[in-house]
Amino acid sequence: MSQVAAAGKGRHPAQRYIAIARIALQQTLAYRGTAVFTVLILFLWIGILFSFWGSAYEGRERIAGYSLDEMRTYILLAYAINALVGWRVGSGMMARIRTGEIVIDMIRPLNYRTTQLAIAVGNGIVEGFISFGIAIGLGLLFFDIEPPESSLVSMVFIISVLLGFVTKVLVIFLISLLTFWTLQGVGLMWAQQSVIAILSGTLVPLALLPGWLRVITEILPLRGIVATPVSIYLGGTSGLAMLGFLGLQVGWLALLWWFTDKAWIRAFRAVEIQGG
Amino acid sequence: MPADRHAPSRPSIGLLIRFYVRLQLLQLRTAIEYNTDFWIGIVGSALMHVSGLVFISALFSQIPEVEGWTVWEIALLYALALIPKGVTELLCDGPWALRALVNSGEFDRLLVRPLPPSLQTATRIASLHGLGQLGLGIVVFSMASSRVELDWTIWKALFLAMILTSSAIMIGAINFLVNMIAFWEPSAQSAIPTLFSTMIDFAKFPLDIYNVLIRGLITVVIPYAFITYFPALVLLDKDSSMKWLGYCSPLATAIVVAVTSFLWRIGINRYQGVGH
Amino acid sequence: MTDVSNEPIIRATGLTKRFKRASRSSGLRGAVVHLFKPHYTTMTAVDNIDLSIQPGESVAYVGPNGAGKSTTVKLLTGILVPSEGEVEVRGISPWRHRIENAFNMGVVFGQRTQLWWDIPVQESFRLLGDIYQLDTVTFSRTFDNLVEVLDLQPLLNVPARQLSLGQRMRCDLAASLVHSPPILYLDEPSIGLDVAVKARFREFIRAMHRERGLTVMLTSHDLGDIEELCDRMIMIDKGRIVYDGALSEITNRFGWERTLNLTLSDPTPKASIDAADALSRRTGVTVDQPSDTALTITYDGRIVTSGELIRDLATRVPMTDISIEEPTAESIIRNLYEGTLRFDDVHGGEA
Secondary structure (H helix, E strand, O other): OHHHHOOOOOOOHHHHHHHHHHHHHHHHHHOHHHHHHHHHHHHHHHHHHHHHHHHHOOOOOEEOOEEHHHHHHHHHHHHHHHOOOOHHHHHHHHHHHHHOOHHHHHOOOOOHHHHHHHHHHHHHHHHHHHHHHHHHHHHHHHOOOOOOOOHHHHHHHHHHHHHHHHHHHHHHHHHHHOHHHHOOOHHHHHHHHHHHHHHOOOOOOHHHOOHHHHHHHHHOHHHHOOHHHHHHHHOOOOHHHHHHHHHHHHHHHHHHHHHHHHHHHHHHHHHHHHOO | OOOOOOOOOOOOHHHHHHHHHHHHHHHHHHHHHOHHHHHHHHHHHHHHHHHHHHHHHHHOOOOOEEOOEEHHHHHHHHHHHHHHHHHHHHHOOHHHHHHHHHHHOOHHHHHHOOOOHHHHHHOOOOOOOHHHHHHHHHHHHHHHHHHOOOOOOHHHHHHHHHHHHHHHHHHHHHHHHHHHHHHOOOOOOOOHHHHHHHHHHHHHOOHHHOOHHHHHHHHHHOOHHHOOHHHHHHHOOOOOOOHHHHHHHHHHHHHHHHHHHHHHHHHHHHHOOOOO | OOOOOOOOOEEEEEEEEEEEEEOOOOHHHHHHHHHHOOOEEEEEEEEEEEEEEOOOOEEEEEOOOOOOHHHHHHHHOOOOOOOEEEEEEOOEOOOOOHHHHHOOEEEEEOOOOOOOOOOEHHHHHHHHHHHOOOOHHHHHHHHHHHHHHHOOHHHOOOEHHHOOHHHHHHHHHHHHHOOOOOEEEEEOOOOOOOHHHHHHHHHHHHHHHHHHOOEEEEEOOOHHHHHHHOOEEEEEEOOEEEEEEEHHHHHHHHOOEEEEEEEEOOOOOOHHHHHHHHOOOOOOOEEEEEEOOEEEEEEEOOOOOHHHHHHHHHOOOOEEEEEEEOOOHHHHHHHHHHOOOOOOOOOOOOO
8 A cells, every 4th residue: 555655765674664654644644533533432431431430439538549530540541542552553454454455565575563563653643642632631621630750750651651552553463463364354353442441451440350350461461551651650669660560561562573473474374375 | 118017106114114124134144144254243342342341340349339320230221222232233234334335426326226215224234243232231131130129010121122122213313313424524534423323331321420511412412311321210210300211212212313314314415416 | 119299208408507616725724714714616517408308219428527427317317406407207307206216217337336245146136126116027027038138147146246347237237127117327337348248238238229119328438339329419518518419410510620631743842832822712721731742631511522622722733642531420529528629610510
């Protein structure tokens, strides 16, 4: 498609991907109306949750260790972060696999997984801008959102968010690969959205999940998408613990980076066998 | 040309109903033929709704009730939304194809056939995953109804049947309502229909937790509350000044259907360039 | 088999269709400005046209892109509502009584199939039979006939999505006639079809037209289609009808520009001057000399004949060979599409 075609030949290998990101950015800007509404849909749930917790906290100081202010902050941040990677990343890839256009990507001298990451970055800049803008606006207008306790915490927070961003893209990539075998888009999309929403801590803070589910979240890398950065933001994590969290995220990322390559090759071969 | 043919006339209601059923079954059959997709669609949609339920149970893991509603009572609200949604997805998901029909000019073909375009639009898609929603809704309802204070009587059973039917019709009408925006704003992508369709999630929680704005939104603007909250007040014999609204659900449906038909007419006129 | 009453089967009077287009500058600024002060331009796609088509006629509706062809067809089929004027098809207004009118026509939209995508062709047909309320006997008769004539037997169990373009077109043609309508509209039907399929297609329609008295209205860029299928041609340009008459007469109407090519016996560089002098009292004549041994005379066939020109030139110019070029229907239509067709009327002209 045009994104990849226009990538051009850069000197440094990374430049190709930057070009791809730039084009994705332009495309999302062109559809900014849709982007705004897409983000608004996510924020519907903030309305629901804020109302719910507002009622739930009547007569209570803390629930699962969070005060009302902390809970609200959590929700706002969780949704804003989750909005950084929208549905476009997964659905675009699945559509190309379904229509067969993917063969064009296969013959290009580009790593497809990295290409998807670049596209997500391009999209994310626009959608993230919108969602964080709305979140901060809401936060300042209606509620007392606490800023993080120190600039160190802010920095670590941002790093953690970025690591989580890449993690989410890779996870979506893996699930979207299943399209090679099933050709169905919608069902996979839903599965992927809902699984990520729960296990990343977006829907509810992980502390609230039933025990067995909580164990699963500790094993999987998904918590790094939302739960980890937000808990860093909310403070109370020692410097050592922060390092530990980041380290865990990086470790998972490395594993995913390697695994997505293997999975892609596997999918590639499956297509060849089936005569794609 | 054979001159002895009986003159064909405007299709009667009976004929229209038969065509509806037939066209719908056709779509369903087609959907089933794509085997893996069938199962993935169901699994994906089920996962999505299960995550909603996990979410509720997580919310209530630490608190017994909110504004006088227990977790199972809220599960009831959920079920009251899931069941008609499932039915509508199965039988009236066609309006989601309206945007594509208008954009591609395919809609012209609907206008040259001797059947109402609304019927043809409604039967355009049959989403089998509606079955997943329906099934889940029934399961949740049965589980919830035994765990809440619900005194079953004949009247309540009839009431329930009436509510579910009227809710399904309302959701079908709303499907048309939010998607016919395409007649006025035919851009290739739009998140507006999804935005309004997702607002049903507000109604999965008791009205009591919301502020005036949101309450007004789902009672008057897009009356999802008549699908869940008000009927639940009746079923659960709740002490509320708004209980009588539960009996008004069919009226609310009638109003929505009337508004939708009116606007549909205007939308078609617009497509046909009336008044230019 | 024509209608005894001599009433036109399709009649349009003063038919006009205007569209409002938003005109705004691009970018964010333009969009915001448009929100507060919307500026619209009105564009007239079909401008006050009159049409009268008798039952059994076969009409080509021809014009460059944007001339109003498809808008007219949409007005006649009830898809669009006219801004002004009246349309009557078999006595009823196609947009006011859309469903009743649907029984009176078959429509083939080129490139867009009316078959259901995922089910066997046969089932699409059966469904259509029911939609058009055909009883089993009538339906079977028509269906079997169409299958035989268009050779659809091998395709009946195939879902539409697996058909090639040519196969789909044949099926669409049959599908449009399953209810034996008196009128068939063909909107750019042969785009993308190969020669063999086109030939079969044309043959079928010709047969339907001849044997069943089917009224055919065809919009097409394919001149072969037009020449083989239609006796009457309506030319539309910029929303107005510029010609409405027999196809064969079109050369008389527009083919007045002729070219006389002369080959000279000896190289005569100044031949053009002599020729111009010899023809000085003739109007509408231009002389060109492409080479020392050739002369080209372009003239208006309505004013002067080739014979008269030759007589004028015979004594002044040494010619050994003569040829006359006359526009064909094809070249005239091409000129219409390219916008180079000249409509100037001279006394002695036309329809």
